[in-house]
Amino acid sequence: MNWLLPRLLVTLAALALGTGIGFVIGDWLKLPAVASAIGAALGIALVVLIDALRGHRLMRWLRGAQEGDAPRDAGMWGELGYRIERALRLRERELAQEREQLAQFLSAIEASPNGVLLLDANDQIEWSNAVAADHLGLNAQRDRRQPITNLVRTPAFVAYLQSGDWEQAVSFAGPGHTSTLAVLIRRYGEGNKLVISQDVTERLRTEAMRRDFVANVSHEIRTPLTVLAGFIETMASLPLTEVERQRVLKLMQQQTDRMQVLVSDLLILAQLEGSPRPPADRWVLLKGLLQRVEADARTLSGGRHVLSVADAGSAEIAGTEAELLSAIANLVTNAVRYTPEGGRITVGWQLRPDGSGELDVRDSGIGIAREHLPRLTERFYRVDGSRSRDTGGTGLGLAIVKHVMQRHGGELDIDSEPGKGSRFRLLLPAGRVRSGQPQPLSPALLST
Structure with missing residues (x-):
C-alpha cells in the first residue's frame, strides 16, 4: 500500500496544477470558473492517460511469453507488475520442480x-x-x-x-x-x-524343476528301499540255503551301495550350491588329480578297456581340490560305464594359446543322440534310464560337473554321436590355470 499516498498526492497535484493553469487562462479570457474546471479535468485526464499507458504496457507483457522483466513503472502499476512477475516466477519454479520430480519418478519406474x-x-x-x-x-x-x-x-x-x-x-x-x-x-x-x-517364466521353470527333483529323488530312493524290504521279508519268512542267502545279501548290498552313492551325490550338489566360490589363489597339481582318477578308473574297468591318461606335467589349477577331482572322476567313470569291453578311453590335457586350459575325456562308447545333448546336465536326466541304473549311475554326475565348472569360471562342452563315442571337455579360464609351480626365491633375494 506504499503506492497509495504518492498516487493521491500526484492526483491532487495534477488537479491543483490544472485548476491553476485554467484559472490563469480563464482570467485572461474573462471566464475563470469555466477555465479552472476545464484545467482540473485535463489534469485528471493526464493522470488517467499515464495510468492507461502503464496498464497497457503491463497487459502487453502479460499477454506475451513473460520472458523478460515486467514493466518497472512507478506507483501502483509498477508494484502490481512486480508482484505478478514474482508470483509467475515462483509458480514456474514450482512447476519445474514438479516436472523434475515426475521425471525422476518415471525414471525410477522405468528402471x-x-x-x-x-x-x-x-x-x-x-x-x-x-x-x-x-x-x-x-x-x-x-x-x-x-x-x-x-x-x-x-x-x-x-x-x-x-x-x-x-x-x-x-x-x-x-x-x-x-x-x-x-x-x-x-x-x-x-x-x-x-x-x-x-x-514368471523362470520362476515357474524353477518350481517345476524343484517338483521334478523331489519326485525323482523319491523315486530313486524308493526303488532300492522296496527291493531291500522285499529281500528282508524273504529272509525272514522263507528258509534259504546258504547259496541263496549269500545271493540275497549281495543284492541287498548292491541296493545299499546305490542309495549311498545317490545320497553322496545329493550332498555334493547341495554343498556346491551353498558354499562360497572356490579360491583363486589355492593351486592344485593336476597331475596328482589325474593319477587318482586313473587308479579308480582302472579298478572300475577291471582290464576291460584300453585306458590312456595324459601327463599334465607341472600344470596347476586354482580352486578346490575335492570339487575338481569329483568333476574329472565323474567324466572318466561315465566313460568306463558306457564304453563296451575292448573300447578305448583317453584323458587329455592341453594349455591353449590364450592361457586357458582344456581337459578332455574321449571314449569309443555307445555315443549319445544329438537331441539329448542340451539336457544331459539336468539332474536325473537319462538317455536310457534302465541302462543307467544297470551301470550304477544316479543321473547326477554331469550336473555335478556343470556346477563345478561354473564355480571355477569354466564350462562343460559335450560332443557325441551314436556309435562313434563321446567327448567331454572341461574348459578352464586362463586366470585359474598355470603351467607350473613358481620358482622359489634365491637366498640373496630373501636376504634383501
Whole structure:
C-alpha cells in the first residue's frame, strides 16, 4: 500500500496544477470558473492517460511469453507488475520442480524389473514403461491413449480387467507364447488403474524343476528301499540255503551301495550350491588329480578297456581340490560305464594359446543322440534310464560337473554321436590355470 499516498498526492497535484493553469487562462479570457474546471479535468485526464499507458504496457507483457522483466513503472502499476512477475516466477519454479520430480519418478519406474502400466478410467493407456511394453507387446509411445483391450486381447487378461476382482494376480502366456506373465491390477485416483506385470517364466521353470527333483529323488530312493524290504521279508519268512542267502545279501548290498552313492551325490550338489566360490589363489597339481582318477578308473574297468591318461606335467589349477577331482572322476567313470569291453578311453590335457586350459575325456562308447545333448546336465536326466541304473549311475554326475565348472569360471562342452563315442571337455579360464609351480626365491633375494 506504499503506492497509495504518492498516487493521491500526484492526483491532487495534477488537479491543483490544472485548476491553476485554467484559472490563469480563464482570467485572461474573462471566464475563470469555466477555465479552472476545464484545467482540473485535463489534469485528471493526464493522470488517467499515464495510468492507461502503464496498464497497457503491463497487459502487453502479460499477454506475451513473460520472458523478460515486467514493466518497472512507478506507483501502483509498477508494484502490481512486480508482484505478478514474482508470483509467475515462483509458480514456474514450482512447476519445474514438479516436472523434475515426475521425471525422476518415471525414471525410477522405468528402471523397475517389473512392468508398470497406467490406465485411465476408460482403460486407455496413459503411460507405460519399457518392461510392460515388452511384456504385453505394446509400443510405449505410439499406443498411448489407446484402449488396452484393443491391444492385449488375451481372454484371461480381458476377463480379469473387466471383472474388477483384482485381489489375486492372473497368469497367461505372453506375446508369441514364449513366456508366462503374472499381472496384478490396483486402483488409484478417480477410477484409474495401475497394471503391474512380471515375467514368471523362470520362476515357474524353477518350481517345476524343484517338483521334478523331489519326485525323482523319491523315486530313486524308493526303488532300492522296496527291493531291500522285499529281500528282508524273504529272509525272514522263507528258509534259504546258504547259496541263496549269500545271493540275497549281495543284492541287498548292491541296493545299499546305490542309495549311498545317490545320497553322496545329493550332498555334493547341495554343498556346491551353498558354499562360497572356490579360491583363486589355492593351486592344485593336476597331475596328482589325474593319477587318482586313473587308479579308480582302472579298478572300475577291471582290464576291460584300453585306458590312456595324459601327463599334465607341472600344470596347476586354482580352486578346490575335492570339487575338481569329483568333476574329472565323474567324466572318466561315465566313460568306463558306457564304453563296451575292448573300447578305448583317453584323458587329455592341453594349455591353449590364450592361457586357458582344456581337459578332455574321449571314449569309443555307445555315443549319445544329438537331441539329448542340451539336457544331459539336468539332474536325473537319462538317455536310457534302465541302462543307467544297470551301470550304477544316479543321473547326477554331469550336473555335478556343470556346477563345478561354473564355480571355477569354466564350462562343460559335450560332443557325441551314436556309435562313434563321446567327448567331454572341461574348459578352464586362463586366470585359474598355470603351467607350473613358481620358482622359489634365491637366498640373496630373501636376504634383501
